[in-house]
Amino acid sequence: MALTSSESCGAESGQGPAGLPFDWPAEGVTRVPFQVFSDPEIYKLEQERIFRGPVWHFLCLELDLKETGDYRTSFIGDTPIIVVRDREGAINGMVNRCAHKGALVCHKERGNAKALSCLYHSWTYDLKGQLMGLAFRDGVRGKGGMPGDFSTKDHRLQPIRTAVFAGMVFGTFSDETPDVETFFGSEMCKILKRNFSKPVKLLGYHSQVIHNNWKLYAENVRDAYHATLLHTFYTTFKINRLDMDGGIRITDAAKPWHHLSFAKRATLEAAEEYKTAEVHSAAYENRLSGPELIEAWEEFDDGITHSIQALFPTLTIQFTLNSLAVRWFTPRGVDKTELFWMYLGYEDDSEAEARMRVMQSNLTGAAGLVSLEDGCINEFVQRGTRGSGQSANAFMEMGGKTVESSEGSRATEVAIRGFWTGYREIMGFA
Amino acid sequence: MNRSASVLDPAVRARVTDFLVDYAHAIDDDRLEEWPGFFTDDALYHITTRESAEADLPIGIMHCTGRGMLEDRIKALRTANVFEPHTYCHLLGATRLTDRGDGVLEARTNFTVTRTMQDGGGEAFAIGKYLDEIVVDGDAIAIRSRRVILESRRVDVLLVIPL
Numbered sequence: 352m353a354l355t356s357s358e359s360c361g362a363e364s365g366q367g368p369a370g371l372p373f374d375w376p377a378e379g380v381t382r383v384p385f386q387v388f389s390d391p392e393i394y395k396l397e398q399e400r401i402f403r404g405p406v407w408h409f410l411c412l413e414l415d416l417k418e419t420g421d422y423r424t425s426f427i428g429d430t431p432i433i434v435v436r437d438r439e440g441a442i443n444g445m446v447n448r449c450a451h452k453g454a455l456v457c458h459k460e461r462g463n464a465k466a467l468s469c470l471y472h473s474w475t476y477d478l479k480g481q482l483m484g485l486a487f488r489d490g491v492r493g494k495g496g497m498p499g500d501f502s503t504k505d506h507r508l509q510p511i512r513t514a515v516f517a518g519m520v521f522g523t524f525s526d527e528t529p530d531v532e533t534f535f536g537s538e539m540c541k542i543l544k545r546n547f548s549k550p551v552k553l554l555g556y557h558s559q560v561i562h563n564n565w566k567l568y569a570e571n572v573r574d575a576y577h578a579t580l581l582h583t584f585y586t587t588f589k590i591n592r593l594d595m596d597g598g599i600r601i602t603d604a605a606k607p608w609h610h611l612s613f614a615k616r617a618t619l620e621a622a623e624e625y626k627t628a629e630v631h632s633a634a635y636e637n638r639l640s641g642p643e644l645i646e647a648w649e650e651f652d653d654g655i656t657h658s659i660q661a662l663f664p665t666l667t668i669q670f671t672l673n674s675l676a677v678r679w680f681t682p683r684g685v686d687k688t689e690l691f692w693m694y695l696g697y698e699d700d701s702e703a704e705a706r707m708r709v710m711q712s713n714l715t716g717a718a719g720l721v722s723l724e725d726g727c728i729n730e731f732v733q734r735g736t737r738g739s740g741q742s743a744n745a746f747m748e749m750g751g752k753t754v755e756s757s758e759g760s761r762a763t764e765v766a767i768r769g770f771w772t773g774y775r776e777i778m779g780f781a
Numbered sequence: 782m783n784r785s786a787s788v789l790d791p792a793v794r795a796r797v798t799d800f801l802v803d804y805a806h807a808i809d810d811d812r813l814e815e816w817p818g819f820f821t822d823d824a825l826y827h828i829t830t831r832e833s834a835e836a837d838l839p840i841g842i843m844h845c846t847g848r849g850m851l852e853d854r855i856k857a858l859r860t861a862n863v864f865e866p867h868t869y870c871h872l873l874g875a876t877r878l879t880d881r882g883d884g885v886l887e888a889r890t891n892f893t894v895t896r897t898m899q900d901g902g903g904e905a906f907a908i909g910k911y912l913d914e915i916v917v918d919g920d921a922i923a924i925r926s927r928r929v930i931l932e933s934r935r936v937d938v939l940l941v942i943p944l
Contacts (some may be wrong), residue, residue, distance in 0.1 A: 588857075708841055
């Protein structure tokens with residue numbers, strides 16, 4: 352085991368989880384020990400306390416499960432999951448692991464099935480995960496077969512709790528997870544409902560493998576400080592975004608680990624020369640040779656033209672100009688993460704609106720003009736913190752040392768401190 | 782027997798396949814400023830995945846319409862985007878060319894693109910096919926539409942140099 356408390360950087364000795372001596376620096380969440388990004392023991396403990404703990408995890412979009420028998424495979428941490436719509440219309444989640452030998456029951460990412468059948472020995476489950484039958488139960492020609500006390504009723508796929516909110520399906524292993532709205536907080540849910548107020552349709556998706564611990568990406572999406580420094584596309588092309596008014600809203604839920612970062616075009620509203628212009632157009636000044644890239648329209652009347660909402664642990668909803676996307680990431684080991692980009696539009700989009708969403712998709716994703724840097728920057732941290740021992744920490748005091756909403760400024764690391772506040776608590780890293 | 786393919790002038794065929802090889806070499810040799818010049822002014826350049834193409838989804842991984850957007854991509858790569866330096870090597874399969882008869886040739890070419898990082902690590906980065914519409918007008922050859930269909934929906938690290 353790699354963890355010791357012998358080098359605790361002068362902090363008072365904290366009480367780590369049982370069998371896992373670990374000291375969080377005395378400065379609290381303005382410091383993060385680099386060790387948490389590379390220690391396999393901590394990764395294992397996260398699987399238990401976060402991924403199988405009292406947390407709602409994004410599983411898939413509800414639009415993946417339109418018809419009876421539609422299923423999606425997904426993951427909660429390392430654990431493979433099936434989500435399926437049953438004959439009563441309910442959405443059920445269960446571990447994708449046959450009760451017989453542990454093989455994957457569904458091996459495709461999506462499909463439609465009357466029943467869920469394991470390929471290995473034909474153990475077959477209904478759409479609620481209950482075992483219905485299996486091959487050669489009574490043996491062959493009177494020989495072999497299951498013993499007399501075998502009952503299909505005693506076997507099923509391990510169920511998980513599921514909830515559907517704002518077009519997204521969530522799952523949790525824990526009976527103690529509060530309902531979704533309590534877990535995310537009312538303010539976060541208000542924005543989710545705003546973004547998913549109309550039926551959505553999938554416009555495209557892909558994934559990106561990034562070579563870093565999952566928490567580095569979780570920090571990255573909460574890091575308002577880096578946005579204009581690392582992602583210089585807007586400044587390089589002198590794109591006048593006119594949306595400097597904005598801020599960070601930390602959730603009002605029990606743990607401050609979700610947040611909304613937003614920007615408004617308030618400056619545009621105030622400027623005299625814009626009052627006579629088309630009110631709902633958003634002609635961003637720029638020096639692009641292909642300016643239609645950022646052609647946009649005002650979609651909501653709350654003035655918010657850019658928002659990133661990070662929901663603990665691994666879900667982010669972006670609404671950048673008119674580009675609505677669900678970014679969901681899942682660990683693939685202690686130093687590898689898969690990031691899924693799901694681009695959405697509304698079913699009632701006009702042709703012009705649909706075209707603008709396609710154009711704006713160039714801004715984000717694996718080849719995104721304002722996001723591609725995140726594919727490598729977190730890896731640079733992963734590589735840079737190798738060999739850091741047990742006494743080196745990240746320093747995060749931009750915007751203060753507390754975890755409070757920051758209206759009017761995004762030059763702050765407050766949302767990252769919020770993430771670590773919740774993380775320490777659920778992990779027992781006092 | 783494909784009638785239209787049989788009447789394609791072998792000289793035109795040779796020039797078009799040379800053109801497609803030149804495109805790949807321009808990228809491999811880091812002559813990226815030449816890249817937009819392989820396209821018509823109103824060209825479509827679209828990178829997507831096999832799954833998304835089969836599902837007819839409009840959003841892929843990169844979408845440029847018009848040469849201006851192609852130029853912006855290269856300008857962004859050179860001056861704005863931050864990434865670990867790397868080079869590509871295109872391995873092109875044989876091109877299947879079909880004359881549509883309206884001055885447009887359709888071309889399908891499989892490719893493997895390896896990516897070599899500055900630390901010496903290299904790997905097959907992108908595998909897929911080009912589905913092209915190519916305009917031949919006298920001596921001029923240009924791509925009117927290039928759809929880059931990747932076999933995998935998973936991109937390793939990031940995609941910034943065009944394929």
